[in-house]
Amino acid sequence: MFELREVSFRIRKAILLEQVSLRLEPGELLAVIGPNGAGKSTALRLLGGEHRPSEGVVRMDGRDLGQMPPLEQARRRAVVTQRAELNFDMPVLDVVLLGRHPFNGGQARRMDRKIAERCLDEVGLGDFRGRGYLSLSGGERQRVQIARSLAQLAGNEPSPSASDSEAPAVPGAFPRYWLLDEPTSALDLAHQHRLLGLCRRRAEDGGTAVLVVLHDLNLALRYAHRIVLMHRGRVHAEGQPEQVLTPENLAQVYGVRARLCDLEPEGTRQLVVC
Amino acid sequence: MESDGSQGTAGPGPAAGRASGGPKAKTAEATAFRAGPTEADSAKAFEAPSAPGEGLRPAPPLETEAAVPPSPPGRSSAVAPSVDDPAAPAGDRRGIRVQALFVGLGAAAVAVSLAALAWGAADLSVGRVAQILAHAAGWPGVPAPDAWEETIVVHLRLPRLILGLLVGAGLGVAGGMMQGIFRNPLADPSLIGVSSGAALGAATMIVAGNRLLPELPGVVGGLLVPAAAFTGGLLATIFVHRLAVRNRRTGITTMLLAGIAINALASAGTGLWTFVADDAELRDLTFWTLGSLAGAQWGGLAVVGGVIATAGLIGIRTAPALDAMLLGEAEAHHVGIDAEKIRRRTIACTAAMVGSAVALSGLIFFVGLVVPHIIRLAMGPGHRVLLPAAAMLGGTLLVAADVAARLVVAPAELPIGIVTALVGAPFFLALVRRGTE
Numbered sequence: 001m002f003e004l005r006e007v008s009f010r011i012r013k014a015i016l017l018e019q020v021s022l023r024l025e026p027g028e029l030l031a032v033i034g035p036n037g038a039g040k041s042t043a044l045r046l047l048g049g050e051h052r053p054s055e056g057v058v059r060m061d062g063r064d065l066g067q068m069p070p071l072e073q074a075r076r077r078a079v080v081t082q083r084a085e086l087n088f089d090m091p092v093l094d095v096v097l098l099g100r101h102p103f104n105g106g107q108a109r110r111m112d113r114k115i116a117e118r119c120l121d122e123v124g125l126g127d128f129r130g131r132g133y134l135s136l137s138g139g140e141r142q143r144v145q146i147a148r149s150l151a152q153l154a155g156n157e158p159s160p161s162a163s164d165s166e167a168p169a170v171p172g173a174f175p176r177y178w179l180l181d182e183p184t185s186a187l188d189l190a191h192q193h194r195l196l197g198l199c200r201r202r203a204e205d206g207g208t209a210v211l212v213v214l215h216d217l218n219l220a221l222r223y224a225h226r227i228v229l230m231h232r233g234r235v236h237a238e239g240q241p242e243q244v245l246t247p248e249n250l251a252q253v254y255g256v257r258a259r260l261c262d263l264e265p266e267g268t269r270q271l272v273v274c
Numbered sequence: 275m276e277s278d279g280s281q282g283t284a285g286p287g288p289a290a291g292r293a294s295g296g297p298k299a300k301t302a303e304a305t306a307f308r309a310g311p312t313e314a315d316s317a318k319a320f321e322a323p324s325a326p327g328e329g330l331r332p333a334p335p336l337e338t339e340a341a342v343p344p345s346p347p348g349r350s351s352a353v354a355p356s357v358d359d360p361a362a363p364a365g366d367r368r369g370i371r372v373q374a375l376f377v378g379l380g381a382a383a384v385a386v387s388l389a390a391l392a393w394g395a396a397d398l399s400v401g402r403v404a405q406i407l408a409h410a411a412g413w414p415g416v417p418a419p420d421a422w423e424e425t426i427v428v429h430l431r432l433p434r435l436i437l438g439l440l441v442g443a444g445l446g447v448a449g450g451m452m453q454g455i456f457r458n459p460l461a462d463p464s465l466i467g468v469s470s471g472a473a474l475g476a477a478t479m480i481v482a483g484n485r486l487l488p489e490l491p492g493v494v495g496g497l498l499v500p501a502a503a504f505t506g507g508l509l510a511t512i513f514v515h516r517l518a519v520r521n522r523r524t525g526i527t528t529m530l531l532a533g534i535a536i537n538a539l540a541s542a543g544t545g546l547w548t549f550v551a552d553d554a555e556l557r558d559l560t561f562w563t564l565g566s567l568a569g570a571q572w573g574g575l576a577v578v579g580g581v582i583a584t585a586g587l588i589g590i591r592t593a594p595a596l597d598a599m600l601l602g603e604a605e606a607h608h609v610g611i612d613a614e615k616i617r618r619r620t621i622a623c624t625a626a627m628v629g630s631a632v633a634l635s636g637l638i639f640f641v642g643l644v645v646p647h648i649i650r651l652a653m654g655p656g657h658r659v660l661l662p663a664a665a666m667l668g669g670t671l672l673v674a675a676d677v678a679a680r681l682v683v684a685p686a687e688l689p690i691g692i693v694t695a696l697v698g699a700p701f702f703l704a705l706v707r708r709g710t711e
Contacts, residue, residue, distance in 0.1 A: 050604050074610030084605045087457050088655035090597075098598050102610035106594020106658075152609065 001025055002047065002077075002177050002209060007056035009042055016042045018233045019056075026176055029196075029203040029210045031220035031241075034230035035254055040213045041082070043230070044181050047211070048079045060177070074102035077177040078152035082185065084145050089132040095144055096120055099151030112151075119150035122198065124191070138186040146183060146195065153178060153208065178202065178210045184219065192216070196223040217271050221245055221260075229253060245271055372659055375652065379666040383439070386673045390435045391427055393677055395685040403427060433570035436579070438676050439669035441567070441635045442645075444582040444627035446668025447589050449642030450649075450661050451620045454596040456526060459650070463628040463642045465533045466621060467510035470540035472632040473563060475506020477547040480558045497574055499562070500633035507629035510536055515621055524617050526603075565636035565691030567676050578630045585626040586665060592619055593657035600655060638691050640698030641668050647705060 002024040009017040017039045024030055024047075032040045045051045046058055049065050058065040060076060078099070086095070096116040097108050104112050120126050123143040128136070133144065153175050180199070184192040200223050202208045214220045220227055220241060227244040229237040231253045237244045247259045250271075257274045391403045398406075402419070406427045409416045418424075448463040456465070463469065479502035487498070514536050518529035548559055595616045598606040603613045628642070645668040646660060653659050672690070675697065679688040 045604075048604070048608060050607060070607050070612050071610035074608060077608075079604075079608040081602075081604050081608070084601050086600055087459065088600055088650065090600065090655055094597070094654075094656060095601070098601065098605075098609055101594065101598055106597065 001062070002060050003058070004043060004046060004053075005057050005059060007043075007046060007053040007058065009046060009051060010054045015233055017046070017053075020230075020233070020235055022047075022228060022235065024177065024209045024211050026207045026209045027203055028225040029200050029212065029223060030226050030228060031224035032211060032213045032228045032230060033215070033217060033220050034236070037232075038230040038253075039233040040230055041181055042233075044079075044179050044211065044213055047177075047179055048077070048081075049073050071102055074152070074175075075156070076175050077179065078149040078175050079178075080145050080149045080180040080183050082181045084141075086133050089134045091129070092120065092125065092131050092133055092136070092144055093117070093129040095133055096147045096151050099148040100154075102152060103156050115154045116147075116151050119147040119154070120144075122150055123147045124194070139188060139191065142183065142186045143191065146180070149178065149180070153202070176208055178208050180210070180212045182213050182215060184214065184216065192219060199223065217245060217250075221269065221271055242269070372653065375649075375659070375663055376666070379663060379670065383666055383670045383673075386670050386677070387435055387439070390438070390673050390677050391431050394426070394431065394680050396423075396426055398423065398427070407432075433572055433575055434567045434676065435673060436575055437570035437634060438567050438673040440575070440579055440582050441631040441638065442641055442668035442670065442672030443586060443665035444631040444668075445638065445641040445672070446645040446664035446666075447586045447661050448624040448627045449668075450646035450657065450664045451589050451592070451596065451624055452642070453646055454657055455599055455617055455620045456530070457600060457602070459647060460643070463624050464537070464639070465530060466624060467514040467533050467536040467540065468507040468625050468628045469632055469637055470537040470544070471510020471513075472503040472507035472629055473637060474510070474540040474543045474547075476500075476503040476562050476633075476636075477544045477559055478502060478506070480562065481547040481551045481555050484555055496569070496571060500569075500574055500578075503562075503633040504629045506540075507632060508625055510540055511621065511625040511629070515618075523614055524621075526617070561689060562636040563691070564689030565638040565694070566679075566687075566689050567635055567672075568687065569634060574634050578634050581630040582627050585623040586661075588619065589623045589627075590658075590661045590665075592616060592623075593661055596620070596657040597655075636689075636691065638672070638694055640694045640702065641672055644698050644702050644705075645671060647702070651705065 004020050004022040007017055007020050008015070020039070020043060022032075022043060032043065034040050042051070046053055047065075049058075049068075049070070052058075052066055060068065060073070065073065093113070093116055096119055097112060099119075100108060100112040100116065108116075117126070117129065120129060123146050125140065125143055125147065128140070128144075133141065136144065155175060178199070183195060187195060196212070196219055199210045199212060203210045203225070212220075212224070214224075224241055226239065227237075227241050228235055229244050229249060236253055237246075237249050242260065245260060247257065250256055250258045258271055259274065260269045261272045262268075263270055388400055388403065391407075392398045392400050402423065405416060406419045406424055409418055410424065410428045445463065449461075452461040452463050452465060453459055455461075476499050479499045483498055483502065514529060514532045515524065517532035517536075518525050520528070544559075544563075548556065551559055595606070595611045598609050598611050599613060599616060606613045606616070632638070646664045649660050649663045649667060653663065672694070675693040676690050678697075679690045679693045682688055682693075
């Protein structure tokens, strides 16, 4: 379990988070939504260990995150931020291989290359291995970063000797937490759904705990097991998607009149702004 | 002053054995620099990020819930999908290019080293140089060369050559590391104040030391200015770093700004010493500021060699972490790197390498900026190749510049800083121009 417990975070006098408690359980896909400046990314950075809370604690598997060295954190948690940018033209495969760093100390082995190539295939960039990162479009770059975190999620090899074997099999050696900060911001429609489908499968099949910061409420509605709605540095509402995405909540937080409508043929529900 | 007896410990033997590598140098180096698409690719690094290639890409499959293709392709099955897939052989090709690069750089270093030993005010043949070195190394059966020739090669040119290799290597590695943690190809070791601090230290010793300290004999007296320069460089770096640390974290932008301010302050201090200096001191000052390898002595070399080798090796071992830092500090943290530790280590290594290099050779600009740049254009930004290659190329280029400095106006010699700037600046401009096209 991975949680923020009564966490506040301030930069000088600006209060970015106030008394936020948030729990992330293995096997679930949690969507964090809210207007700009609600504190979504700040919460994710606290979980990512980039910031330390001004008050409260961040706990990973029962331990204070602040007491864990970065390497140990990285072996349990992969993060996709919004800010990864390169000023140098690294080959795409090398960028993905950086995700293997927690498990190989930067010495890419055959197995690491295989994992990296497979992860590029998973985001549909299998043919881009040798391309320079700077020649990619924004959405492609975002997918490369997602592939990098997938390579990290692949975890450790079963044993040091069997370096050529397939995907690792020891459950304890996997990172169990996957945090993504607006990973769909540059993706086209198809890739948005591909990515969230992947997130959901990872949660349900792999026992990973996935936290996604999202702006598209319909994506959150469709894929998330649970939604946390944030507003002005606090948790405004939390629960099943349909419990959170009520006209009242949306009006209070976004100031927008919206409601859930049934779509006839498929029987799915969509959030429609009136 | 050079005859302090310690030169016997240095074994110049191996250089002679590699003499045959000379002529190969240029061709091998040229291939290493031309081959492949990376050159054009990395040139784009200078442009604002744009999004070409949109049309080249196969349209993504439209199914949304479909299972991810179970795709664990091994090396062999990965080749198929598209005709112009550059990926599959890329690994091997790159390995070959890396080897070619290092062979080329090694050959160039040997060739330039031989030239540095043979050419000068008194020209010697390569065979003669080999004979002198073999004799000095104590090989049996080698006839003794003339004493004056031995003095020139073993006591003057050899320490100078080694100093050039060390200083160039140190500046190259330091430049590469700085550009890595600043994530900017225009970063330079002087950003953290080490060069200007060293200049201030040297100026203080040249002017104030000259007046206040008694005349010291030989070796000790010769090491006063380097020691002051090293101390000055280190103090300035520590000061800049202190200014940039807040909440136990180094703010990289703050450090840049603090470096600029400290550079200005130190230059003002140096200017003040220049103002009060008499004619002789002024001449010393000027020459120190323009850089020269002429001050090489075995005693100082041992110290500087130890420092640069240690810091350089630590730097090269940091290469994988520096690669991750290229993505950004947070991203490095997320793959398990203690970014603060890496930043501090980089600053310490840079200060040690540049401080000790500058202490013996005076200010030498452009090597730390241009050398990593060239390697990056040829081989990409990965630090595992970049740092060692920058060490080799830096040493080679600096020795070459020194040979030029000695030959152009022989029997006098130009300050080497003039040569590196004269050659380095237009070359750098050409690189930048090509990059923006």
